[in-house]
Amino acid sequence: MSDITATTPGVMSAEGKPRFYVEEHHPEHSTLLGFWIYLMSDCLIFASLFAVYAVLGRNYAGGPTGAELFDLTLVAINTAFLLLSSITYGFAMLASQRKDLKMTQIWLGITGLFGAAFLGLELYEFYHLWHVGATPQTSAFLSSFYTLVGTHGLHVTFGIIWLITLMVQLNRHGLIHENIRRMTCLSMFWHFLDVVWIGVFTFVYLMGVLP
Amino acid sequence: MTDHAHAHDDHGHHGHDDHADHGSLKSYTIGFILSVILTAIPFWLVMGNVFENSNTTAFIILGFAAVQIVVHMIYFLHMSNKAEGGWSMLSLIFTIIVVVIMLAGSIWVMYHLNHNMMPGMMHDASHSTHLPPGLPAGQSAPVPRP
Numbered sequence: 001m002s003d004i005t006a007t008t009p010g011v012m013s014a015e016g017k018p019r020f021y022v023e024e025h026h027p028e029h030s031t032l033l034g035f036w037i038y039l040m041s042d043c044l045i046f047a048s049l050f051a052v053y054a055v056l057g058r059n060y061a062g063g064p065t066g067a068e069l070f071d072l073t074l075v076a077i078n079t080a081f082l083l084l085s086s087i088t089y090g091f092a093m094l095a096s097q098r099k100d101l102k103m104t105q106i107w108l109g110i111t112g113l114f115g116a117a118f119l120g121l122e123l124y125e126f127y128h129l130w131h132v133g134a135t136p137q138t139s140a141f142l143s144s145f146y147t148l149v150g151t152h153g154l155h156v157t158f159g160i161i162w163l164i165t166l167m168v169q170l171n172r173h174g175l176i177h178e179n180i181r182r183m184t185c186l187s188m189f190w191h192f193l194d195v196v197w198i199g200v201f202t203f204v205y206l207m208g209v210l211p
Numbered sequence: 212m213t214d215h216a217h218a219h220d221d222h223g224h225h226g227h228d229d230h231a232d233h234g235s236l237k238s239y240t241i242g243f244i245l246s247v248i249l250t251a252i253p254f255w256l257v258m259g260n261v262f263e264n265s266n267t268t269a270f271i272i273l274g275f276a277a278v279q280i281v282v283h284m285i286y287f288l289h290m291s292n293k294a295e296g297g298w299s300m301l302s303l304i305f306t307i308i309v310v311v312i313m314l315a316g317s318i319w320v321m322y323h324l325n326h327n328m329m330p331g332m333m334h335d336a337s338h339s340t341h342l343p344p345g346l347p348a349g350q351s352a353p354v355p356r357p
Contacts, residue, residue, distance in 0.1 A: 033299060044306065044309060047314060051313055051318065055321040076254050083250065086246075087242075094239070191287040195283045198283065199280070202276035209257060
């Protein structure tokens with residue numbers, strides 16, 4: 001996929017050997033494709049964690065069940081935060097297309113705040129569960145729950161770290177080509193996490209409270 | 212930029228104008244509204260106890276999740292069979308096949324394993340714990356399946 005342009009000059013060198021000037025462009029779309037393939041491999045990680053939860057999710061070992069533990073109002077608010085952060089990231093992408101650095105930064109900042117709110121609420125939920133004695137050691141259900149939801153939360157954490165780094169980069173270098181590329185990659189990452197969250201809230205929380 | 216300008220940029224440019232397939236205000240708004248609806252309905256179905264049978268609810272909310280994932284793929288991740296010359300779609304299809312095999316296979320195998328587990332085998336295990344011999348094993352005793 002790389003664009004290699006070889007130019008044969010008309011003049012030969014003194015030794016009579018032909019000289020080639022090889023000019024290699026940074027192949028733009030290979031970065032995005034490569035990042036997409038990373039996301040697909042991440043998708044496999046989440047799929048295996050979902051499979052673990054599917055197998056172990058009802059093994060309560062006499063401990064608390066999902067219906068007793070999950071607060072769906074909290075999950076609904078969390079889902080709203082993540083969904084809003086997805087659309088605000090979209091607005092940041094649109095602002096970057098208009099070459100509007102200030103609005104790009106503002107929308108990225110709002111996205112980061114929604115992400116942080118999501119993470120804060122999730123940590124609060126974990127803290128609350130821990131407090132009532134629902135630790136990962138309690139049952140296979142809770143082990144798989146913490147692994148799946150925690151892995152997603154860890155991804156969001158790294159997404160926020162990346163977002164802050166990107167905002168610093170944008171502040172320093174502006175909307176240069178490289179930063180646009182980084183923004184596009186983070187955009188895919190962020191929306192991908194939202195897609196995974198759809199699976200989490202449906203499969204873990206909503207189906208977890210069903211009798 | 213207008214759509215007209217994009218149509219011209221698509222030809223001959225490799226990396227200089229890479230905004231052509233990154234959505235518009237309209238596509239993001241449509242995606243967002245669809246997502247809100249597709250999220251609100253499953254929450255309402257579960258929190259409002261709309262259906263008596265929980266299996267019905269489970270199948271319906273899984274259907275909504277599948278539709279919402281497709282909506283996100285199209286409107287937020289800008290998935291199309293033309294993106295990256297078709298390679299993203301190809302890798303996505305490959306991933307979906309692997310995921311379906313892994314999920315369906317694991318669930319199928321493990322549920323059959325549970326089903327085939329003889330109650331007597333679990334009973335032996337419960338004797339090795341410190342339960343008094345006369346008492347039933349309590350919570351850990353499996354319910355014999357028909």
